[in-house]
Amino acid sequence: MKYLSANEQYKQRFGRKMYKASVSLDVTCPNRDxxxxxxxxIFCSAGGSGEFSSSASKCITDQINDAIALVSRKAGKDAGYIAYFQSFTNTYCPADHLRCALEEAADHPDVYALxxxxxPDCLPDEMISMLSEMNEKIPVYIELGLQTSSDETGELINRCYRTEEFRDAVSRLRDKGIYTIAHVICGLPGEGEKEFLDTVRYAAHSGVDGIKFTCLYVLRGTKLEEMYDRGQISLLSMEGYFDIIEKALAVIPENVAVHRLTGDGPKKLLIAPMWTADKRRVINYINRRFG
Ligand code: SF4
Structure with a gap:
């Protein structure tokens, strides 16, 4: 199935293969404090979905160097890097705090984008102005955790913001020429294929430049684990998940890039479904089915 991949979109924009270098900022999340x-x-681990980045106690430059060292052999010397502020809510702080970190990342010689x-509810005007200024110096992407377009499911997963705030944030960022990427989850409690495809349609037609899919997985220490233990949720098989993703790809406009077909949680915390941790099997399956 033909779709615009993030790699193709990066190639058009940067003329090279791009890799993410995950970093952590010393922030938390309004859903936690x-x-x-x-x-x-309910699905978010204590690390705020940032288990793949190094510790926020290190400076940003050191974190970027650590991240690059992990992939540089595979990436090769012509690769470019995107400094990815991944964990928690990175705009949940004074704009100047984030500005300092972004400027340090932008100064790294191998970083081509941020x-x-x-x-979406943590983007006051002052923050958007700062991001817009940064975006004039170096391309900035904002990744927004939508997860679902249903406010009812949003309540069930304790998202604590209304869906319309997502569209508003995308529009304010887009007005400043900042690229946006929506994160959506397939298999949320109470949702089936129809609800997920509704979410994908909503996200893909909201003005975003990219979308990231992930299958719902259960991590240790989360509310979702308690629901899973009580038998309140069912999880998707690999084939069942990609059957739905195939339908999702068909409803995405051709200018919206797919940044990820599925995600994988940290192995040491993963409880189920275990296929999501078998990266090689998943990649082989994706290549056979969508390659
Ligand atoms: S918004 Fe939700 S997913 Fe994102 S860091 Fe906060 S608790 Fe985790």
């Missing part, structure tokens, strides 16, 4: 909620989204993961 009580501003919006406690305990976080990517910032956040929530």
């Amino acid at each position: 009580g501003k919006k909620g406690y305990g976080g989204c 990517s910032v993961a956040t929530r």
Whole structure:
């Protein structure tokens, strides 16, 4: 099945293969500290979805060097890197705090772009102005955790913001020429194929430049684990998941890049489904089915 991959979109924009270098900023999330909620989204681990980045106690340059060292042999010397502020809510801080970190990342000689993961309800005007200034110096991507377009499911997963805030954030970022990427999850509690495809249609037609899919997986220490133990959720098989993803790809406009067909949680925390941890098997399957 033909779709625009992130690699193709990066090639058009940067003229080279791009890799992510994950870094952590010393921030938390309004879903955890009580501003919006406690305990976080039901699927989110204590590390705030940033287990692949190094410690926020290191400076940004050292974190980028660590991340590059992990992939540089595979990436080769012509690769470019995107400094990816991955864990928690990276705009949940004063704009100047994030600006300092972004400037340090942008100064790294191998960094060609910045990517910032956040929530749509944590983008006040001052933050968007700062991101826009940065975007004039170096391309900035904002990754927004939508997960679902249903406010009902949003409540069930303790997302603590309304779906319309997502569209508003995308439009304000787009007005400044900042690329946006939506994160969506397939298999959320109470949702089936129809609800997921509704989410994909909603996200893909909201003005985003890219979309990231992941299959719901259960991590140790999360609310989702408690629901899983009580038998309240069912999880998708690999084939069942990709059957739905194939339908999702068919509803995405051709200018929206697919940044990920599925995600994998940290192995040491993963409880189920175990196929999501078998990277080689998943990649082989994706290549056979979608390659
Ligand atoms: S908003 Fe993001 S970081 Fe915060 S709890 Fe939800 S998934 Fe985790």
